[in-house]
Amino acid sequence: MFRSLGFRGGIHPPRYKNPTADSPIEVLPPPAKVIIPVLQHAGPSASILVKRGDRVRLGQLIAEPSSPDSAAVHSSVSGVVLSVANFPHPLGAHVLAAEIENDGQDLAVETAGVDTPWKEAAPQEIVRKIFSCGVVGMGGTGVPAQVNLLPPANNPVDTVIVDCTGCEPFSVADSCLVKEHTDEILTGALIVRKILGAKRAIVVADSSAADVASSLSDACKDEKFRDLSVAVVKPKYPQSDEKILVRTLTKREIPSGGNPADAGCTVHSAATVLAIVRSVLSGTPLYQRTLTAGGPCVSTPKNLLVRLGTPVRNVLEFCGTDLQRAKKVVMGGPMRGSAQAELDAPVIKTTYGVFAFDTLVPGVRNYNCIGCGRCTRACPMRLSPAYLMRFVDKNNMVDAQQWGVEDCIECGSCAYVCPAKINLVHFMKLGKYRVKNAAASRAAPGAAA
């Protein structure tokens, strides 16, 4: 039916997708208490507006964006603010968060969409609405939506890409969203296209999820969606990374260090587009999201609609997880997610999955690199991870930079295939950190000394 598009490199992890692929999205009952961090996106933290003892409603703004590349944060329950303090954050550190006790009544604030119908509204007005609703890239990047919707004038965007493949091999929440909310997501694609004045909008599905692709193409036969086209990509990780998607679909490459707009494209995940369309049409703030809960410790893997701020413990317990057996809990996906030290870490806007593992993969080097070159073949960015690892290990940052350590997208393909079980992603992260530090110390030599 479709010609599937592919790319060079990448890996084929086992299809853990299957247990949850066809299960509908269930609603996780809102927890008794939520922890809502002010930082749930890539960019500056939002500034907190509530204090201990305040009564908040569902969808109330509790932290306002501190700059144009920040994002608003809203309450996901109605109730009383118990405290504003540092709480565990999925990305590791403790971050300022509001702890809110749920009164169970879900008293919502009044919301309204864009005043004029979106087809007539000015792009700036629509983006302002999206900004006020705190929409961020929900496929894991966490880039606030307005950043990608207002590209610089000298970089006109002609292609809008809506990614319905799901960000990772195990995470299927996005495909479920697409199946259950096809019309909304396609409308969202049209809204994004209108905001950017783009020529075309491409909706991307994965050829392993034939039902998603067919429901999309059926919907696109409708008169109102005739401006959209559907593309199918081969099921190969990381096919949904924005750089890889842009290359696969348009044959253009995002220049090193640039963003998709430099290649005339913009990439949004299905979940982001759904959040955008809801904020534009009804003004619904982003206070809940869908995610996949799974992994070997989880007895009933599920796709769940979860209020933001729900501790990961509640998500896992709802799916019948044997927490005594769990050795590693990951928020995000198994290829890119971050391992959790505490089960109190809350679900945030970028949490597309929660996984519990009962086995460990080596976290440090096991064998020496044998130079087999599997990483070089697997790297979708055509880097040479084994060499980068050696450069970073020996603190040879000149070579590391020349060989493109900063271009690494940290997809984890290299570490996945490495027969020596070297944690290559760790070295890439370390390399980026050192390059940044070296640049900073060059800029301010006195400060570094």
Next chain:
Amino acid sequence: MNESVSESPQPLLHLSTPPHIRQSESVHTIMLSVLIALIPAFVASVVFFGMRALVLTLVCTAAAVGTEALLCILFRKQLSTSDLSAVVTGLLFAFTLPPHLPFWMGAAGSVFAIAVVKMAFGGLGNNLINPALAARAFLMVSFPAAMTSFTAPAHGTMFGLSRALDGVTEATPLVYFKNALATGNFHPLDLQDTIGSLLVGNVGGSLGATSGLAILLGAIFLLYKGIIRFRTPFFFIGSVFLLSWIFNGTGDVFSTEAFIVPLYQGLGGGVMLGAFFLAADPVTSPMTPWGRILFGIGCGVITFLIRRYGGYADGVCWAILLMNFCVPILDRYCRPRRYGERKKRE
């Protein structure tokens, strides 16, 4: 329910950078596959050179593994013999030896390979050059006579103990070729009958390198499993073929004779074993696609030059060792163009 958090203490959770899933393939399984791929050549060596080949192989392998274990214990390192790389080194080293070599020489070579070439540089993955070949080179310069007297294969009996032990020596196909070319008494059609023997392996030569078919069988298995990649061996063998065809010694490129020479050169000596098992050794070969191509071509060209103009009948060992030293520079200049790499500004 949500408040009863601390009734049973949660076991500590592990932290690590992603990815949290890994492929099952490891260094150990790779080495195991290489060992499996060496079985046909091993069987062929026992069939053609008798029990002596078997014992020599065992001695070399045992010496290699023993040396590695001993060094690990002496220097209080984690015992690394379980990755099987020492077994592979010992086995490959034995395969490059004349079947009649004294056992102690084989053992000394294995000790050299592991202690000096591999472990002194930091163990598996850190050696610059292939340990098996370096050890062979070490023996070549230390005991040239013993290293160049090749036993004739035993015919007729399955385990031709008597003949192989008698040590009837025979000129290897390459020595024969070289002498014929030097004396001007060169008739490629005479070589025609030898091609079949070269494929099967019942000719004089290094104990694991004579049987082209057995090596090919193992190589196909490794290629199928993706453990070796086609580039290095293909361009290695290809360039040996091409050069021996163009410079075939008869002065005519399109005659029947002209096509016998490259077949003879490709199957005789160590090209097959060298290309598939020694040049394709991941540690000492390039990682980049173009690096692998150039590495293979370099091996082939040097092999041809040594065979034709050098002092040795077979140049595979030296060719691979020389190219091993070029690996870092090959990879540096063959780095693939990255995704989104900007053109260098002046």
